[in-house]
Amino acid sequence: MRSPLIPEMATQEVQLNETLAHLKTESETLKTKLEEERAKLHDVELHQVAEKVEALGQFVMKTRRTLKGHGNKVLCMDWCKDKRRIVSSSQDGKVIVWDAFTTNKEHAVTMPCTWVMACAYAPSGCAVACGGLDNKCSVYPLSLDKNENLAAKKKSVAMHTNYLSACSFTNSDMQILTSSGDGTCALWDVESGQLLQSFHGHAADVLCLDLAPSETGNTFVSGGCDKKANVWDMRSGQCIQSFETHESDINSVRYYPSGDAFASGSDDATCRLYDLRADREVAIYSKESIIFGVSSVDFSLSGRLLFGGYNDYTINVWDVLKGTRVSILFGHENRVSTLRVSPDGTAFCTGSWDHTLRIWA
Amino acid sequence: MTIRTARPNRGQRFRPRTHCLKKLDATVVEMQDPKNGVKGSEQKLNVTTIPHAIAGANIIAWISNKMKTTTEEAQVFGTMLVAYGYIYPLQNHRKLVMCNDSSLYRFQTPYFWPTQQWVPEDSDYAIYLAKRNIRKKGMLEPYEQVDYNHLHEWLNHKWDFIVMQATEQYKAGRDRNKADRVVFDCQERAFWIVNRPPRRTHSALDVGPERLINPNVEEKITFDQYRRVNIFYQQAIMRSKVKSSVSLGALVKYITSYKNHDAFLAPCLPSNPWETDHDAYWTLNMRRVDVPTKMRVERWSFSLFELLTDLRGRDDFKVFLKKEFSGENLAFWEAAEELKWGTASSMSAKAETIFKTFLAPGAPRWINIDGRTMGLTVKGLEHPHRYVLEAAQTHVFMLMKKDTFFRYLKSPTYKEIQKKALSPEAHNFSAAQLEENARNRSAGIHPIILWQQEEEEKAKAAAASAPVDVKAVMSKIDRKK
Numbered sequence: 001m002r003s004p005l006i007p008e009m010a011t012q013e014v015q016l017n018e019t020l021a022h023l024k025t026e027s028e029t030l031k032t033k034l035e036e037e038r039a040k041l042h043d044v045e046l047h048q049v050a051e052k053v054e055a056l057g058q059f060v061m062k063t064r065r066t067l068k069g070h071g072n073k074v075l076c077m078d079w080c081k082d083k084r085r086i087v088s089s090s091q092d093g094k095v096i097v098w099d100a101f102t103t104n105k106e107h108a109v110t111m112p113c114t115w116v117m118a119c120a121y122a123p124s125g126c127a128v129a130c131g132g133l134d135n136k137c138s139v140y141p142l143s144l145d146k147n148e149n150l151a152a153k154k155k156s157v158a159m160h161t162n163y164l165s166a167c168s169f170t171n172s173d174m175q176i177l178t179s180s181g182d183g184t185c186a187l188w189d190v191e192s193g194q195l196l197q198s199f200h201g202h203a204a205d206v207l208c209l210d211l212a213p214s215e216t217g218n219t220f221v222s223g224g225c226d227k228k229a230n231v232w233d234m235r236s237g238q239c240i241q242s243f244e245t246h247e248s249d250i251n252s253v254r255y256y257p258s259g260d261a262f263a264s265g266s267d268d269a270t271c272r273l274y275d276l277r278a279d280r281e282v283a284i285y286s287k288e289s290i291i292f293g294v295s296s297v298d299f300s301l302s303g304r305l306l307f308g309g310y311n312d313y314t315i316n317v318w319d320v321l322k323g324t325r326v327s328i329l330f331g332h333e334n335r336v337s338t339l340r341v342s343p344d345g346t347a348f349c350t351g352s353w354d355h356t357l358r359i360w361a
Numbered sequence: 362m363t364i365r366t367a368r369p370n371r372g373q374r375f376r377p378r379t380h381c382l383k384k385l386d387a388t389v390v391e392m393q394d395p396k397n398g399v400k401g402s403e404q405k406l407n408v409t410t411i412p413h414a415i416a417g418a419n420i421i422a423w424i425s426n427k428m429k430t431t432t433e434e435a436q437v438f439g440t441m442l443v444a445y446g447y448i449y450p451l452q453n454h455r456k457l458v459m460c461n462d463s464s465l466y467r468f469q470t471p472y473f474w475p476t477q478q479w480v481p482e483d484s485d486y487a488i489y490l491a492k493r494n495i496r497k498k499g500m501l502e503p504y505e506q507v508d509y510n511h512l513h514e515w516l517n518h519k520w521d522f523i524v525m526q527a528t529e530q531y532k533a534g535r536d537r538n539k540a541d542r543v544v545f546d547c548q549e550r551a552f553w554i555v556n557r558p559p560r561r562t563h564s565a566l567d568v569g570p571e572r573l574i575n576p577n578v579e580e581k582i583t584f585d586q587y588r589r590v591n592i593f594y595q596q597a598i599m600r601s602k603v604k605s606s607v608s609l610g611a612l613v614k615y616i617t618s619y620k621n622h623d624a625f626l627a628p629c630l631p632s633n634p635w636e637t638d639h640d641a642y643w644t645l646n647m648r649r650v651d652v653p654t655k656m657r658v659e660r661w662s663f664s665l666f667e668l669l670t671d672l673r674g675r676d677d678f679k680v681f682l683k684k685e686f687s688g689e690n691l692a693f694w695e696a697a698e699e700l701k702w703g704t705a706s707s708m709s710a711k712a713e714t715i716f717k718t719f720l721a722p723g724a725p726r727w728i729n730i731d732g733r734t735m736g737l738t739v740k741g742l743e744h745p746h747r748y749v750l751e752a753a754q755t756h757v758f759m760l761m762k763k764d765t766f767f768r769y770l771k772s773p774t775y776k777e778i779q780k781k782a783l784s785p786e787a788h789n790f791s792a793a794q795l796e797e798n799a800r801n802r803s804a805g806i807h808p809i810i811l812w813q814q815e816e817e818e819k820a821k822a823a824a825a826s827a828p829v830d831v832k833a834v835m836s837k838i839d840r841k842k
Contacts, residue, residue, distance in 0.1 A: 016584070019584070020584055020587070023584065023587035023588065023591065024582075024587060026587075026591055027587055027590055027591050027594070030591055030594035030595060030598065031594060033594075033598055034594055034597050034598050037598050037602070038602065041602050041603065041604045041605060042605045043604055043605050043606050044605050044606045044609060045605075046609055046612075049606070049609045049610060049613055050613065053613060053616070053617070056626070059625070061625075064635040064636065065635070073569075080808055081808070082643075082805070082808045082811070083643060084634075084640075084643070084805060085808065091569075099804065099805075101634065101635075101640065101802055101803075101805070102802045102804060104804075115569065115570050117570075124808070124812045125807075125808025125809060125811070125812055126808065126809050126812050133570065142809060143809075144807060144809055144810070162573060163570060170702055171698070171701075171702045172702035172703065174702060174703055174704045175702060181572070181573050182573075189704060189705040190704070191704040191705065191706060192704070192705055192706060194705055196705065196747070203574075204572075204573065204574035205572050205573050205574060207572075214666070215665070215666040215669075215758060218748075218751075225572050225573075225574045226574070235747075235748045235751070239593065240600075241597070242593070242597075247380065248380045249572065256612065256615075257615065257619070258611070258612070258615045260608065260611060260612065260615075261608075261612060267380050268380050269380070269381065275605070275608050275609065275612070277602065277603040277607075277608040277611075278602055278603050278604070278605050278607075278608040278609070279597070279600070279602045280605075282605070282609065288428065289428040289429070289430045289434060289438070291381045291384045291385070292381050292441060293380065293381070300623050300624075300625045300626070301619060301622060301623040301624065301625075302615070302616050302618075302619035302620050302622065302623035302626060303612070303615055303616050303619070304616045304620070304623060304625075304626060305623075305625055305626075311565075312437050312438070312440075312441050313437060313440070314434075314437055320616075321612075321613065321616065328433075328434065330433060330437070333458075333563060334563040335565075344624070344643075344646070345622070345623055345624050345625070346624040346629055346633050346634065346635055346642070347624075347633070347635040353563065354563065359635060361624070361633055361635035361636055
């Protein structure tokens with residue numbers, strides 16, 4: 001005799017499938033409607049607005065310093081607010097603090113893991129944070145005493161369930177924002193290691209993040225392997241805007257200096273500019289001859305130039321307004337993995353898998 | 362101790378991350394076209410004659426012509442073709458770069474292209490090394506010997522199978538004619554250099570830790586996910602947006618305002634330290650200079666945010682506010698910032714101090730905000746959290762932005778600092794002087810020392826401007842009477 005429950009369960013399953021299909025259709029309708037709303041306000045293209053702006057002249061950018069000292073691929077770097085010191089991390093677990101101006105190495109730490117994919121300099125200049133395959137983000141206070149063992153004062157702050165891809169201090173040394181291969185971002189209190197807020201919404205590894213430079217300072221943007229760039233509210237943990245126009249993983253996101261837009265670089269070999277107030281993508285920086293992924297992007301101080309480090313060992317410089325490439329820089333012997341403009345905009349630094357860092361100006 | 366996470370399924374080769382491979386495939390096919398492709402010929406190398414060898418210079422010229430780029434860019438593209446294993450060098454086989462000269466290269470057989478549907482496993486590599494070992498003992502290079510020993514240990518349980526496979530392949534190889542064998546050996550060696558690069562070789566297939574998502578798997582979106590996404594879309598549709606002309610206009614305006622402050626677009630005065638090795642630019646713009654530069658003072662006028670972010674500008678603003686007896690708004694804003702970005706443990710103490718100083722009825726530095734915001738804030742302070750002062754802080758910031766800031770720009774304080782501000786002359790170093798500069802690069806002051814100095818200054822300032830307890834003063838006056 002058949003159990004009387006089976007026919008009911010079958011009906012329930014059918015109902016569930018119908019609701020799922022129903023939701024899917026609703027989702028697609030809503031997506032189309034959002035695109036329509038965005039399009040209604042789209043009355044002009046960026047390059048049209050840029051017609052009145054004068055063209056850029058020729059650029060002479062050269063390598064001004066080459067920092068050699070890492071024994072393996074350089075994965076990440078960050079500037080200190082003093083505009084001359086940098087911290088860099090590499091595949092062999094070494095994190096080095098340099099005075100890039102004099103090229104002296106000032107501090108070195110050996111992490112207990114390989115592939116230190118994220119590092120950041122604290123706003124005060126008194127500490128650095130780093131992490132990678134150990135799934136953690138640790139803070140090392142720096143010392144004026146050269147002989148001091150920095151590893152002794154190490155503080156373990158963030159704990160993720162997979163690799164740490166990026167980290168950044170907020171406006172003070174007391175909080176760190178991290179992103180991870182486990183698909184989440186999180187805000188941590190440094191002193192206690194407490195999780196203050198977590199951000200869920202990416203469907204895959206989150207590879208990069210950047211804090212908004214605005215007066216409110218409450219948002220940040222993240223990019224992931226799900227091809228989405230999400231803007232988050234740090235207070236509520238909610239995703240407030242989302243952009244999905246890239247065709248591949250987003251390796252790098254960076255805010256425009258005014259905080260009203262951001263750029264992203266992806267494995268699909270394009271950089272794109274997204275306008276937050278108009279809620280849309282407004283420019284694509286690409287060329288037929290550029291087919292290798294962008295690992296890292298950053299703006300010059302005024303926002304007119306966008307620098308991109310590529311996997312074909314080059315750096316392309318784009319005119320943000322006109323959409324054209326103004327310069328291409330050669331010099332690295334392996335892929336450019338990280339690129340940051342200095343805090344006062346006088347130079348930018350690139351780190352590469354060829355074990356070196358270069359300062360360009 | 363080294364920590365390593367488990368390596369997941371290698372569905373990585375077919376992922377969108379190797380987005381470029383389709384285009385590379387197409388280009389390489391075109392390059393081999395007998396009519397329009399790269400011109401090749403037979404080359405004599407040592408005693409063997411290698412068919413279809415091509416010179417680097419010819420490849421680069423072809424790429425440059427086809428993609429309409431400069432020779433340098435074409436060389437970059439050529440290097441990538443070698444780094445991915447589509448083309449391999451015949452001479453220096455460990456250096457995966459394209460040289461713009463008569464160095465010889467050959468096209469790799471499509472069987473060994475990176476897009477093929479099989480991933481080279483460690484066991485394949487072991488078979489290859491074992492085969493070479495069988496053919497001639499001591500033929501392995503040092504790094505290969507190390508790899509071989511490691512694999513022997515790691516794959517010990519399969520070793521019989523590996524040796525069997527290697528012997529089979531070796532025997533099959535012997536049946537080919539000499540020329541074919543030489544070619545196949547070259548191809549196979551090139552394949553393994555790209556997939557298991559020796560230490561100083563840069564191979565493009567060496568991509569680092571795997572990303573966790575497998576793009577070949579069709580994602581099953583659940584019920585809950587759909588619900589959440591739909592809510593998100595609904596909110597996004599409702600959110601107010603700005604016309605493109607307005608927002609793009611604002612982007613352009615920002616660029617125009619900051620154009621002269623961008624070191625890549627306008628000369629840095631007196632000179633860019635990275636170019637001349639002289640750090641005057643940084644010394645003139647330090648946190649606590651008596652007289653700031655004209656450019657810096659100009660930047661303060663761009664927005665209240667700029668003025669407050671530059672601590673020297675904030676100091677000047679404070680001087681102005683002191684004259685106007687309206688320093689409490691800025692003081693409140695600063696205190697709210699400290700609360701927001703401070704440690705979790707200090708929050709309740711800070712919240713209490715802020716309440717007593719700025720918000721309580723009759724507080725010594727009472728801020729004038731509207732009743733509703735005041736009410737909300739005071740209620741929130743019963744259970745203080747990081748963002749409890751958000752509403753009040755925004756209100757105060759807006760007040761300053763819309764009113765105080767503009768009055769500051771028109772004030773004698775600002776006009777005075779504008780007049781006093783320095784306009785340094787551009788440096789004009791001779792070649793000898795530049796060399797001198799390079800030898801004597803100044804070390805500057807370590808940020809830790811600057812930070813300690815800052816903390817001292819802040820403590821001094823806090824002590825000096827302790828809020829006047831109006832009630833105490835008033836009652837003192839009363840008692841005197």
